[in-house]
Amino acid sequence: MPDSPSPFDDPFADLYGKLPDARSADTGAPTSRRAARQARAQEEHAAAPERPAEPVAARPAAPEPAPAKSPAVEPAAAEPVAATARAPRRRTASAPAPTPGTLDDLFTGRTTTDQVGAPPPRTQRRRNRTGGWIAIGIVVVLIAGVAGGGLWAWNTFGTRVQEFFAGTTVDDYAAGEATGEAQVTIASGDTGGPVSQKLYDAGVVKTPTSLYDYMVENNVVFTFQPGVYKLQQKMTSEAVLAALKDPQNKLENRVQLPEGLTVAQTVQRISDQMAIPLDQVRAAVDAGPAAYGVAAESLEGWLFPATYQFDAGVTAAQVLQRMVDRTVQSLDTAGVPADQRERILTIASIIQREARFEADFYKVSRVIQNRLDQGMKLQMDSTAQYGYGELYEGSASTSSEAQFDDNPWNTYVIDGLPKGPISNPGDLAIDAAMKPADGPWLFFVTVNLDTGETVFSVTADEHQAAVNQWIAWCKDHPDSGC
Template sequence: MANEPSWDDIFTGQPPTAPAARQAAPEPEPTEFDSFAQLFGAPEEPATPAETLTPAAGQDDAPVSRRAARESAGRGRQGSGGGSRGGSGGLRDNGGPGKRKFLWLKITLPIVLVLGSLAGVAAYGWFTYNDQVRELLGIQLPNDYEGSGNGEEVIVTVRSGDIGSDVARELHEAGVTMTYDAVYDYLVANPDVGFLPGNWQLQKMMSAESAVSALQDSANKVTDRLLLREGISLETSLEVIAETTGLPLDEVTAAASDPQSFGLPAEAPTLEGFLFPATYELDGGETAQGILQMLVNTTIARLDAAGVAPENRYTTLIMASIIQREAGSNKDDFYKISRVFQNRIDQGINLQSDATVAYGTGRFDSVWTEPEERADPSNLYNTYANPGLPVGPIGLPGDLAIDAALHPVDGPWLFFVPINLATGETVFSETADEHQAAVNKLFAWCDASAENATYCE
């Protein structure tokens, strides 16, 4: 949704006992060796006679774990003349092995600790900033999967008029391909590839080549399940129905031309908003009229289940359709957007939804508009120039959008704008100045890459 002052404001719509003589001695101060044992969690044990460390016959070369060797060495030093506890043997003999071992430990331990810390920092940095580290080191990041998928089915929709960039984005967002670029680059290298509208059964984690090839194989086209996605327009819905069922588009369009024959309210000029977005099982014998009636009946049933009175069905669908088109993937944003529109209605402020303006101009897949379009009151879907709700729904709302229309969350916002169209991250604001700052972030995001730009057309 754009801010009120101008449309550089876009649309309103993110870790054994020691000898007796030893026992009578006063308790000595701990040394570095004690700290080392405590540091690694070694249990405090009574001093062990040195002879218990002598290997059994035939086991001189038996392998010993590093921890066992460390603990054995510690007990030996403690038992040979007091060792680290300040006795008169072992560590106090300048030429004895205890002194040399302890000196080695004093030198090595800090190195080990420093290297361990550095390794931990390095590991954290690699896993947290993998992409940035790779870029800094000049290591090329992979942008494509290998093979033909991981076996997890996913349905993707190709719409009438979709071009290569649209298909590349659809495949990436559905989890089929690793990146947008992998598909786009493949299509640039293979300019003769074309696509047929409809729903297609693919898998997640496919290479760009295998995904595009799958879209050329009619065996992957879904004909026994009708899938309508939230937010698509009536026009696109009729195309998907025709492509899925094999019914002629003209026949489907003709059946949809008489909305009142499906039991719609008199004020509804079309079936827009009344074809519930979901997946439907087909047996292949359905008629166009029968399919459309099934979809309308599903919408009425969902509205009834949500507690919507018959006389409020149409206005509820209008509001829900705008929320559906303006919201991203964040569930909470649906309820916040609903609040923004309700606050504007309560305060007598025009909704100023670019999605409604674009719909009225015949662009059903865009929320970008021009100043002259927003200034045209003859467009009855223009919520900049006309107060209140538009004359009808602007797409197919799902259950979430319907619920949001009925239950807006509490909040003071009057503006909203997505600042990342790929993730749907949205900023909600109370003032026009706050909103304009968020709009500037959106423009910067659109300019950041060629892929981002495809969302901003």
């Protein structure tokens, strides 16, 4: 009787039983997971190329490696590293990361149940993300640096850059505004800058640099001829240049002398404006004061500052005599006794060089008189600069060489008044010398050379405070003639 069928009988199971067993000894496959791992390791070891042995002397002795957790894993021999190179650092781990496998790999022993379905190894996202943030940070810093540098450059040079691309802007009067009359004296050697300032002082142009800026912007080359020119006020720079070219506007046989010039400067201007040879004018001066009725050692202070018109053919001596006569007229008008003329001219010449405003002329006169009355040295910078020959070097400060130079004009060294006048004073200075203001002042200092603001003091401490104010102003205005 046939065997009764088992409830567990299955035709697929019977078929499966007839298949070869992958774990059987007939195929040589491992029968356990441990054996599979060992077989896998042996296969990899056998597949690795054999490394030739190196001479013992070429490789330094190395410590024995620690025992491996698995007898199938053999540590690789360390490669020699050059003495000057730095060995790269390697990341170490206790075991290799599990590699995902399939069911076929499981049956053939190429993987284990621990590895089937395991997640893939973690990527270096964290490191890459950190590096990305670092890179972004560097870019931000660079952009900030460029922006900051650009802001600094614009604040420092922006105006100049704008001026460079936009060109110089001439601040000028509009055409048709010219009115009235003005006279301007151009000296020998004057260029665009000085002439522009003179035109501004006479009310001809709008700013001290109007003519100069116009010449620069329009590439105008112009040679200024010395002389006195008849112009108008509120002219355009273009009209000024046209007028200076016109010989009809040049006043012949005319001399214009400002206050405060020395004899040497006056002689040069007479030659330039009158077209009289310079050696002839100097010879007329060398004839001496007596030739012109002056009881003095020189003509310093006696050539009155004014505008003179002469007839054609006038001589240098006649020009000088006219100026001396004008000085005597001013002295007589101020009530100066004949025997006090030289003394008053000396005081007036100092006032002319030291004061800036009309009221200050009379205060400076009082300071001079108070110091003389008290037996104090005058200590006037203008006298020291004149005696040393640096009166017109463009600085209000007296050099130490000039201050201590022993000459008869230096009131830092001598007592009383200097030997004689130091410049040609005008009517206001002569009148102030005769009529000093009432006041106890013994000191004065101009604390702002641009505006002419002057501080008068009674005590030395007050004066020192004013001097400190002047020093501070000079530090803030290094190009203003300190």
